[in-house]
Structures are given as C-alpha cells and as structure tokens.
Amino acid sequence: MFFIIGLGLGEAEDITVKGLEIVKKAERVYLEVYTSILTVGKEALEQFYGRNLIIADRDLVEQGAHEILQDANSKDIALLVVGDPFGATTHTDLVLRAREAGITCKIIHNASILNAVGCCGLQLYSFGETVSIPYWSESWQPDSFYDKIAGNRRRGLHTLCLLDIRVKEPTLESLTKKRKEYQPPRFMSVSEAAGQLLEIISRRHRDHKEFAYTGTTLCVGVARVGSDTQQILACTLQEMKDADLGPPLHSLIIAGHLHPLEVEYLTQFSESKEKLLQIAKTS
Amino acid sequence: MFFIIGLGLGEAEDITVKGLEIVKKAERVYLEVYTSILTVGKEALEQFYGRNLIIADRDLVEQGAHEILQDANSKDIALLVVGDPFGATTHTDLVLRAREAGITCKIIHNASILNAVGCCGLQLYSFGETVSIPYWSESWQPDSFYDKIAGNRRRGLHTLCLLDIRVKEPTLESLTKKRKEYQPPRFMSVSEAAGQLLEIISRRHRDHKEFAYTGTTLCVGVARVGSDTQQILACTLQEMKDADLGPPLHSLIIAGHLHPLEVEYLTQFSESKEKLLQIAKTS
Known part of the structure; x- marks a missing residue:
C-alpha cells in the first residue's frame, strides 16, 4: 500500500499517532522537502521515528514516481509531506499514478496553514x-x-x-x-x-x-x-x-x-x- | 496552562503525538461533543488515552467557561475538539476568556474538513x-x-x-x-x-x-x-x-x-x- 502522510505544521510531534504507526512499520519512507519546509531537520525526524528516511526532492517527486512507488503493491511505502497531503498538486498526481498501477493508496490527513x-x-x-x-x-x-x-x-x-x-x-x-x-x-x-x-x-x-x-x-x-x-x-x-x-x-x-x-x-x-x-x- | 487540542477527523489515532502527550499528563481533560462529532465514542477514547474524560456539552462550553478554566493558571487543563481548534467561534471565545483571566493558552492544531x-x-x-x-x-x-x-x-x-x-x-x-x-x-x-x-x-x-x-x-x-x-x-x-x-x-x-x-x-x-x-x- 502507498501512504501519503501529512506531518502537520512541521515539528516532529505534529505527526498523528496513526501516521507514526505507519512510519515505524513501512518498508521505505520518503520525506518530501520541496513543496514546503520542516521546522526540524531530517535527522531530528529520524531520531524521533527510530528509522531512516529517504529525501524526496523536486526531481524525485515530479519525475521519479516509478521509483517511489516501486514494490508498493506488495509492501508498505510512505511519503511524508509537511501540512496536509492534498496541499500540493504534485501529491494528487502521485496518487493518480499509484492508482493507475493498481496500488492502493491511503491518505493520513493533518493540519495545514x-x-x-x-x-x-x-x-x-x-x-x-x-x-x-x-x-x-x-x-x-x-x-x-x-x-x-x-x-x-x-x-x-x-x-x-x-x-x-x-x-x-x-x-x-x-x-x-x-x-x-x-x-x-x-x-x-x-x-x-x-x-x-x-x-x-x-x-x-x-x-x-x-x-x-x-x-x-x-x-x-x-x-x-x-x-x-x-x-x-x-x-x-x-x-x-x-x-x-x-x-x-x-x-x-x-x-x-x-x-x-x-x-x-x-x-x-x-x-x-x-x-x-x-x-x-x-x- | 489551558490547551485546546484538535482531534482531527475523529478516529482515536488521529490525535497528534504532541496532543496525546498533553492528554496523558493533564489534570483534567474535557471532550467537546457539540460543534462536531467523533466517529468513535468517549469510551474508546478513554481506553486509547488510558484516562477518563469529562464531557463538555453545549451548556458547559457556552456557559461554563469558568468551570472549564478552573485552576488552569497552576495546572494543565485540556479541551479536546474534533477537527481543528479554530473551526468554531465558541473556541475562539474560550481562548479570549482564558487570556482575560491571565491563563496561558496553547493550541494543538489538526486536520479539519x-x-x-x-x-x-x-x-x-x-x-x-x-x-x-x-x-x-x-x-x-x-x-x-x-x-x-x-x-x-x-x-x-x-x-x-x-x-x-x-x-x-x-x-x-x-x-x-x-x-x-x-x-x-x-x-x-x-x-x-x-x-x-x-x-x-x-x-x-x-x-x-x-x-x-x-x-x-x-x-x-x-x-x-x-x-x-x-x-x-x-x-x-x-x-x-x-x-x-x-x-x-x-x-x-x-x-x-x-x-x-x-x-x-x-x-x-x-x-x-x-x-x-x-x-x-x-x-
């Protein structure tokens, strides 16, 4: 399954309990750092989650959907985005691509500005x-x-x-x-x-x-x-x-x-x- | 301190990690059940939080601000609301009353419709x-x-x-x-x-x-x-x-x-x- 998880307003503890549970168990977790910014760094998040994160920059999110979604039909892959997942068009596009590939998507909402x-x-x-x-x-x-x-x-x-x-x-x-x-x-x-x-x-x-x-x-x-x-x-x-x-x-x-x-x-x-x-x- | 904590879209796990930590430690926690509804019941939330909650109905929220805010200058008191805390005017009013009484307020945001x-x-x-x-x-x-x-x-x-x-x-x-x-x-x-x-x-x-x-x-x-x-x-x-x-x-x-x-x-x-x-x- 492919999860897009909203991180809320940007501090590590702003993630929801639902989101955190998915992050802990997922096979790969991408951190989107292009449509908004975190008030904490990647390292602080990794420490808080107790796992490593993969940076998803503009090039990867816009052109590397295939790479992000790889194996998502058999394993849990998550993309973390600041705010709410539907704040940016890029994420809507990613969900469409996932669905085209027959991958189930789940959105974990959060606060946004x-x-x-x-x-x-x-x-x-x-x-x-x-x-x-x-x-x-x-x-x-x-x-x-x-x-x-x-x-x-x-x-x-x-x-x-x-x-x-x-x-x-x-x-x-x-x-x-x-x-x-x-x-x-x-x-x-x-x-x-x-x-x-x-x-x-x-x-x-x-x-x-x-x-x-x-x-x-x-x-x-x-x-x-x-x-x-x-x-x-x-x-x-x-x-x-x-x-x-x-x-x-x-x-x-x-x-x-x-x-x-x-x-x-x-x-x-x-x-x-x-x-x-x-x-x-x-x- | 007085906290207003957004519960997000209504399931127990939709609370943020930041919000959950406050709920666990607070002296009294009110659950607002008037401006929106939970998809889970009070009992499910109590079990999830491991503590009891006080129901804050329309009468209490609109007329009992004094009761809710009692001791909030020396102890942590929290009000849980579905969605984001600023979704309803009543909550803005409650923050104003708290500030008038010299009580520090903190808002924990979450997703809303x-x-x-x-x-x-x-x-x-x-x-x-x-x-x-x-x-x-x-x-x-x-x-x-x-x-x-x-x-x-x-x-x-x-x-x-x-x-x-x-x-x-x-x-x-x-x-x-x-x-x-x-x-x-x-x-x-x-x-x-x-x-x-x-x-x-x-x-x-x-x-x-x-x-x-x-x-x-x-x-x-x-x-x-x-x-x-x-x-x-x-x-x-x-x-x-x-x-x-x-x-x-x-x-x-x-x-x-x-x-x-x-x-x-x-x-x-x-x-x-x-x-x-x-x-x-x-x-």
Whole structure:
C-alpha cells in the first residue's frame, strides 16, 4: 500500500499517532522537502521515528514516481509531506499514478496553514479564495493574485496569501547543463510580500479609493504557526513592510470585513489595543 | 496552562503525538461533543488515552467557561475538539476568556474538513468561501448561503458546504421550562442538502440560466473523511438527492471551474468515467 502522510505544521510531534504507526512499520519512507519546509531537520525526524528516511526532492517527486512507488503493491511505502497531503498538486498526481498501477493508496490527513491560520482569530468561514504570492524576477513580475484579493475584499472576505518557497531551484545558467546547480533556498517573508503588494498598487494609476487594499489596510502576519516560536502581528500593510517576524515559514492575511469578536481577538497581536481598533475602523 | 487540542477527523489515532502527550499528563481533560462529532465514542477514547474524560456539552462550553478554566493558571487543563481548534467561534471565545483571566493558552492544531476535503481531488486553492447549510424548520428556512455559492461559481470557485449538526438541541416546548428536554441528534446528509439546494432554485422564479447551479451541476459528496469507511461520490446535484453515503458526517461540494487534473481524479468517484466527463462538460 502507498501512504501519503501529512506531518502537520512541521515539528516532529505534529505527526498523528496513526501516521507514526505507519512510519515505524513501512518498508521505505520518503520525506518530501520541496513543496514546503520542516521546522526540524531530517535527522531530528529520524531520531524521533527510530528509522531512516529517504529525501524526496523536486526531481524525485515530479519525475521519479516509478521509483517511489516501486514494490508498493506488495509492501508498505510512505511519503511524508509537511501540512496536509492534498496541499500540493504534485501529491494528487502521485496518487493518480499509484492508482493507475493498481496500488492502493491511503491518505493520513493533518493540519495545514489553510486551517491553522485560524490561530490569529479571523474566522475560517470568512476567508475567500487563497492566493499565492510568487517571488518576482526582473523579467517576470506576475500580479494576477491582485484581482483575487480584490474579489475577496469586495465580498468582505479575508485573503490568505501563501508566500513563495524556493527550494532546489536550478540556476538559470545551469538549466541547459547536464549537471544542475541550485540556488540557495528562499522563503518569502511577510515584509517582502507586503512590499510587493504595495508595489502593485503604486503601479496601477487609478483613483486610490478603487484599490483592493491600501497601505492602511489591516493585515495579519503569521510565522511558524503551531511551533513554540509562533509569532502573529496585526498592523497596517505599510507597517508590515517593515516588520520582522523571524525565520520562515511566513503567511500574510489581508483582512476583509471584521466581526467584533475578530477585532477583539486581534488586539492581542497589535502594538496596542487602541491602535488596532483604529486600524480596524479605517481599514 | 489551558490547551485546546484538535482531534482531527475523529478516529482515536488521529490525535497528534504532541496532543496525546498533553492528554496523558493533564489534570483534567474535557471532550467537546457539540460543534462536531467523533466517529468513535468517549469510551474508546478513554481506553486509547488510558484516562477518563469529562464531557463538555453545549451548556458547559457556552456557559461554563469558568468551570472549564478552573485552576488552569497552576495546572494543565485540556479541551479536546474534533477537527481543528479554530473551526468554531465558541473556541475562539474560550481562548479570549482564558487570556482575560491571565491563563496561558496553547493550541494543538489538526486536520479539519476544510483541508481534508482535498481528498476528492478538487484543489484547495480553487475553493471560495465555505458555507453552512442549516436544517430548515417550518417557520425558518434561511437561504443566504445561496448568494455565497453564486459568488463562488461566478468566479469559477468550488464551494464547500458544511452540513448542519444538531446535538443537544432543546425541544421548543422545553425552552421555557426549568428542566430542558433535548431533541435526538441529527446530522444532515448530502441527500438532504441536495434536496434543500434544489428546493431553493425551484422557489426562485428567474430564468434558469441565471441560477448559481442547477440539477445538472457537478457535485461531490464526501462522508466520514479520513476513516476506513470514507465514501466519495461525484455526480449531478439531482442525483445527489437520491444518494446514500451512509452514517455521518457528510459534506457537499458544489464544483466550480474544473482543471483537467481535477476531472481525471474525480472519475474514480463516479459511476463511470464517461459519465463524469459528460457531467463535467455540461456542468
């Protein structure tokens, strides 16, 4: 059988008891390190599980399905992924390939930022479409997520912005070479995301009032959700640009219409209660 | 310290290792049985944890915060909730009360239907606002969720419909009495939800093409997600009305714009591949 096991928010103990039992007994266990990141390293996980893990990087997950699934019709093979198994399209694709090969699949669910973001007090049912904010390069600066944020804001909904993760990205120069070279890993911070969002509206020469958001819009930055070093900050988008929430992973929420209970909850993540109330009023 | 621990999708082994360690050591552990349901009973959990649990029903959670939080500034008290702790407003409120009383809170996240619904192959990033479909009574038949589904569909987004759960609802007759009497628990099925959704459009006398959905719209019903008896069915809304996915909990998804990979994944949950392709084409 082929198992895809969600590791939750990234600490070793975030795995479910069900997941841990499978990890202990499986023939081979792959650790996916491409669509998200762990807050602990591979070694810490191996020690916690009492077994060795095989790293599944981007190349292996996207092109080596055959290798991962080998013998899975007679033995138990597991793939560990941060968050919930269906957070990334690659995993859906892997399940399809397994089923085509007649291999039974079982998914072990876990928390992901999509529901854990509720930790900031914004109601999960008041979120609209989730968007992804990619790193810009000199020649590629997409901003299609702007219209999605605008659509959510028009309907009074909050927007969860997932921030870019670049792990094992080949350098442009090595793309045509046999031996690929990789860029150092990058994780977009709430500060970088805020800067990019502000850059987008400064480029759009319309009346300021028509914008999906402005520098004074209430935002919430979350970092390392679920870990002991979790940080949450509620402030304006302009202030978020200068904020430092420490190491990855970060996510940014652009608030929509706020319920009084949401405002009350957010005050604890603001410089002062009065300030948060002021931002919420004018946001 | 006060812990709110997510139990995930409802089986005993769905708790995280982190959560289980806290449950084993805590002074008192409450089991919330009001905003969702377990697929196992209290006794099975007690046996699995090796300790006794205190049932926290609607009255206790909403009015007995003081009782739950007693001694939490010096001892570890835990509240277990199905899914993720921030799935329901009641829990946010409980955290606020704890903080007001100077009690440190820690949240142990877990899977909830909001991310586990990805098991049907519809991409989580293509979902719009989540809606709740309540049971109708003779005098109270709200349909405000219709406009939210319409908004999602217009933007090509899928809609996750959470279906009503009625646990420990006082009977109308006993509302004014000292000793409350309760209705038997009810859990809305995908069939009941589909019937109600169809009833709404039959009541709206507009041109059929303007409707947010019709009887031929592609829907996905999911039941007991994450358990060994999980069931998924992809069919038209009209067919869903006659479907039986067995015991609770059920959730219903109204599909928006479909990506080819989503269609391919859904075929396994349909009567036949050809039929699913046909529904997806005209949906």
